[in-house]
Amino acid sequence: MSDNTIEALTILGLGDMGSALARSWLAAGYTVTVWNRSARQAPEGAAVAATAAEAVAANTLVVVCLLDDASVRATLDGIDLTGRDVVNLTTSTPAEARALSEWITARGGRFLDGGIMAVPSMIGVPDSGAYVFYSGSAELHKTHADALAVPADVTYVGADAGFAALYDIALLSAMWGMFAGAAHAFALIGGEDISPVEFAPLMIAYQQAMAGYSYGTAAQLASGDYTQGVESNLAMMTTTNGTLRRTAAEQGVSPELLEPFMALMERRVAEGGGNESNTGVVDLLRR
Template sequence: MNDNTPRNPITLLGLGDMGTALARTWLAAGYPLTVWNRTSAKAEALASDGAAVAASPAEAVAASPLVVLCLLDDASVEAVLDGIDLTGKDLVNLTTGTPSEGRTRAAWAEARGARFLDGGIMGTPSMIGPGAGGYVFYSGSRALFDVHRPALEAPAGARFVGEDAGHAALHDVALLSAMCGLFAGISHAYALIEGEDIAPKDLAPLLSAWLGAMGFFVGNAAERLTSRDFTSGVESNLAMQVAASGTLLRTAAEQGVSTELIAPYLELMRRRLEADPASHGGEDTTGAITLLKR
């Protein structure tokens, strides 16, 4: 956007750490911003930066065609907007939720005469702002996304992932779930060296380098799940991985470390192998993913 291009007004409901970071970025970019928060002090703190502080959600919604929500949860969205006229409004929901909640909220908004986008923020408050590294998945109304894209891109990158309103949350949770698994493995690794003459800071670069080298699994698994070919070009097959898993478990026992963070994955591989050793023994570990779908 050219610096001389008029900025359309935005309303932001919800000023937790993330909402406040979004607000400050929009204000710095020159967007007229109306804010509301249940705790009014958080809204008043932005007045000196140029934000207009609304006394109620209804007043805030009336102030702008684009209404952004960054609240505690899906129930908060419904409670805050209860009884408010949304006709003609463009709602962008950055409240963390599930795919089902995104789809339900989209239908709810459309029934009330509003266009709707659901969003999943990939980043922490410190990652909001130009060049800070954060981005947001959006799904729902493509027309709404296209119209407001400059505003949506001001605080963080914007990635449209489909007109199914649940897909932003699904992308968000898929990435966060992978992060949880990664953090679990890292936590287990550090627990193993507790009490040993190995400094965590010395293990850290080794962990980072090893995990980076294993990053190939992401693309490899995507290709195998698409082709359903789990055997071509396998270097470390499932039978070998399951056999080697005993070493991981015994080492944990020797070090007095619980296996609760890694045992579920090892058990999944064992189940895949035991279901059909002849067929699955030569696979890589990607086939175990198929056991997770209920």
């Protein structure tokens, strides 16, 4: 550990994630004080505080991992945060994170928000792929850099306290889209003599091959030219929509997971974007 590392911290919240975080810091030799709203077994070696105020008073670095923004505010309300460095690892929206940053700062603390890109079993496990987006106070981030790197890799995305939540939710949104496509695909083959176990590797390989398409979308958004590098334009892609709908009908599968995106594609073509890729859909969503 570096000379400026603070080897003690407090954790508010002992759910599955909070407990995993506590165990990772304990295993790394940190002194950890914990508090939970309801009775729950604390990780071995942790000091258990009777109240949230006692837990906050115990250490400069206070990590919060609770249910939601409202529970964070309810827990910290009325507690002296002067000189405290509050790291919020509770899932929230960008606006909630920014407002919480102002709320914490007004009470004398520094604030850093985090978006955990992992499940509890990945926390504290080397090379698990776990990482955390952080945004907010650059000084807080620098002061506690060693401590923050213990549970998972760290990606600091800027001084705007809302950015960590925005990155987190943006990536989760992309994941839901992938899950939606997979659910539709499994539904299509569900009534046939096709093994989902044997089908899954084919679908995953195709999803991985198509994932790189996002690089092209990013480049087009940056340049403003949605026809840049287009091989299959939107007009061509939308002709496939009819086949997708008819196949779903033949297989007795609802197209409701695909319809919103197909409708946006068709709307963009109707507005004159037939020679583009599907990047123009981004603009439709932002109207």
